[in-house]
Amino acid sequence: MPYRNKTYVAFDADNDIHYYRLMQAWKQSDYTTFDFYDAHDINNLWQHSNEDTIKLRLRERLKNTKVFVLLVGSQTRFLYKFVRWEIEQAINMNLPVICVNLNGQRSIDPDLCPPILRDKLALHISFGAKIIEPALTEWQTQHYQLQREGKTGDYYYNSSFYQSLGL
Numbered sequence: 001m002p003y004r005n006k007t008y009v010a011f012d013a014d015n016d017i018h019y020y021r022l023m024q025a026w027k028q029s030d031y032t033t034f035d036f037y038d039a040h041d042i043n044n045l046w047q048h049s050n051e052d053t054i055k056l057r058l059r060e061r062l063k064n065t066k067v068f069v070l071l072v073g074s075q076t077r078f079l080y081k082f083v084r085w086e087i088e089q090a091i092n093m094n095l096p097v098i099c100v101n102l103n104g105q106r107s108i109d110p111d112l113c114p115p116i117l118r119d120k121l122a123l124h125i126s127f128g129a130k131i132i133e134p135a136l137t138e139w140q141t142q143h144y145q146l147q148r149e150g151k152t153g154d155y156y157y158n159s160s161f162y163q164s165l166g167l
Contacts, residue, residue: 004066007136008095010086011071012079019071019102019127026129051081058086067140068095070117071127073102077114087116096143097122098135099154107156121146124156130165131157 011020049057062068068090070076076083090097099122101109108124123139125131135157146155 004064006061006064007067007069008062008065008086008090009069009071010083010090012073012075012083015075016071016073016102019073019100023129023132054082055085058082059089062086062089062093062095065090065093065095067098067136069098069100069132069136070114071100071102072109072112072114074112077112079114084114084116087114091116091120094147096140098132098139099124100127100132101125102127106159106162108154113154119153121152122154124154126162126167128167130167131162134165 009020009023011017068086070083070087087097097117097120099108099113099117101112101124103109103112104126105112106124106126108118108122110118113124121143123135123143125135142155
């Protein structure tokens, strides 16, 4: 069994890759403490690989994952070939899921959240280093505790938590 220390980030590569690149830039910046072990560093995927090969490589990344992050943009809910498949894998692997709303919403956005995640145990937050960072460190423990208690559904941080972070 691989050591699970990675953060897997799923997103709409056609429309939202710049948000993922921004997360990578935060990680590299000397002016922020934002950090994560990126599962995308595990193996290379070629744009022209066939679907089975891509899913095999993605599954390898997921096996090393401790937290699954979904960047939720305007088209994410319509992506079935890979994004929905990634979400299904994360659910089946019992990974803590963090839905990051790219539109700034701080709780579940029922119009944009992929239906497969509705009523699943997931944290819904807005996009920003100051809120993603504590979510990456805290949600894993909270997720497993809530799961032990038999809880499901969408979770979010209240406005006072955002305020405490200066947001």
